[in-house]
Amino acid sequence: MAIKQTGDIAAHRLSPEQLSCEFADIAPLLDPTAAAAAASRCHYCYDAPCVQACPTQIDIPGFIRKIGHGNLKGAATDILSANPLGGMCARVCPTEILCEGACVRNHQDSKPVAIGALQRHATDWAMAHDAVHWTRAPDSGRHVAVVGAGPAGLACAHRLAMAGHRVTIYDAHDKGGGLNEYGIAAYKTVDDFAQREVQWLLSVGGIELKTGVALGRDVTLDALRQQYDAVFLSIGLAGVRALELEGDALSGVMNAVDFIEQVREAKDLTTVPVGRRVIVIGGGNTAVDAAVQSHKLGATSVTMVYRRGVESMSATWAEQEFAKTQGVTLITHTKPVRLLGSDGMVTAVEFERNSDDGSTERFTLEADMVHLAIGQTLVAIGLDHALLTLDGSRIAVDADMRTSLDKVWAGGDCAASGGMDLTVQAVQDGKLAAASIDAAFALAAVKAA
Incomplete structure (x- = not known):
């Protein structure tokens, strides 16, 4: 969504040098000395709780022990064997509620091992x-279509390629x-980094990535089922919930996901x-x-x-604290009532806040840009309604990521798998689907013999 530039909405607010500093890596790499010191804090627990907290079940004590011994190749092999997108997950996983949140060190000195x-x-x-590097199994003669080149689709494709199956990935971007x-x-x-990781993952061989191809527009699910031996749907949640309030069509109001994409893809910030x-x-x-x-x-x-309290926010406590350190003010228990504007441009948002005594009060905050981040939804274009959950919000799957449609599996944010909407969970969904597809091929071969 393009934003009309006015005196209040503008580019070039900061110099290139300032932006370079602002958008520098927030978690720079450990040097070898710091890594060795961090590794030395691990107790290498038997039946480690950190492993149980990781959706992809990485052998965390094992790879940390290897780092402590200077064996970085072995450590990386352990990580990537369990999670082929382990590099990205190390950057974006909410470790504070997963592996590091489960670390036994929290009960000793209130500081977990720096697993991420x-x-x-x-x-x-x-x-x-x-x-x-990975070595593919001999070609199986099977060919799988993966729709969506996000974490679930990439993980599924990588596992299938490792098993000797050919994979074609379709993505709308x-x-x-x-x-x-x-x-x-x-x-x-x-x-x-995201693109460098994609290229590394595709280097296993046997995977073709076709971009600019959308399900329901350029290809149909029926055609894919006829052309391929199996189909894995990992289409994410491409829709955005509407605010549906007075003034939400004013210029200066945009979806937060569009804004984030605009920043990510900008060649010049x-x-x-x-x-x-x-206002967000x-x-x-x-x-x-x-x-x-x-x-x-x-x-x-x-x-x-x-609109609710901090305890209900899906952003973790670490993300909330980081936002505050970056100059963001957080207001809770407050919902928007309407957006105000002048000459077609947003100028303010009127809110209603719930007080502790049960009463409500209304107040207005001035704004020239409003980002809506109230949830993403499944875009079911090209999908049979029978594939969906009763409320239509996700694709229904079983424990092996199978859908109700023969030869079709699904995973990632688009699927009702019961996991969290996280990169690491999407990777695990892709792994489970690949194992199920491979098992289905093996069973079919036995029956045909």
């Missing part, structure tokens, strides 16, 4: 040195990566327009990313407004 930083230390070294490429704050994944007074409506990671990036682009005032 150590994982990135090993995987970045491996990528820089081209150290980890110009580049693969899904949310890793288009939906994550630029300061979390610098130096075009000085050209990205941003308001002086920005929502309480998830998307809201935090939009709010923080607005401030980093030069907004004078950034306010994030959420």
Whole structure:
């Protein structure tokens, strides 16, 4: 969605040098000494709780022990064997509620082992040195279509290719990566890491990526089922919930996901327009990313407004605290009532806040840019309604990621798999689907024998 530039919404708020500093890597690499020190804090627990907390079940004590012994190739191999997108997950996983949140060190000195930083230390070294390679099994003669080149689709394709099956990935965007490429704050994944990881993953061989191809527009599910031996749907949640309030069509109002994509894909950050007074409506990671990036682009005032309390926010406590350190003001228990404007441009948002005594009060915040981050939805174009859950919000799947339609599996954010809407969970969904597809091929071969 293009934003009309006015005196309050403009580009070039900061110099290239300032923007370079603002959008520098927020979690720079550990040096070898720091990595060795961090690794030495691990107890290498038997039946480690950190492993149980990781959706992809990485052998965390094992790879940390290897780092401590200076065996970075072995550590990276352990990580990438369980999670082929381990480099990106090391950057974007909410480790504070997963592996590091489960670390036994929290009960001893209130500081977990730096698992995420150590994982990135090993995987970045491996990528820089081209150290980890996979050998494909002999060609099976099977061919699978994967629709969606996000984390679930990429993980599924990689596992299937390893098993000797050929894979064609279709994606509606110009580049693969899904949310890793288009939906994550630029300061979390610098130096075009998402694309470098995609290219590394495709290097296993046997995978063809076709971009600019959308389900329901360029290909149909029926045609894919006829052409391929199996289909894996990993189409994500491409729709955005509407605010449906007076004034939501004013210029200066845009979806936060569109804003994040605009920042991510900008070749020159000085050209990205941003308001002086920005309001972000929502309480998830998307809201935090939009709010923080607005401030980093030069907004004078950034306010994030959420309708419930902080305990209900899907953004983790670490993301909330980071937003505050980046100049973002958080207002809770408050919902928008209407958006006000002048000459077609948004000028303010009227809110209603619930007080502790049960009463409500209304107040208005001035704004020249409003980002909506109130949730994403499944775009069911090209999907049979029978594939969906009763409420139509996701694709229904079983424990093996099978749908109700023969030869069709699904995973990632689009599927009702019961997991969290996280990159690491999407990777696990893709792995489970690949194992199920491979098993189905093996069973079919036995029956045909």
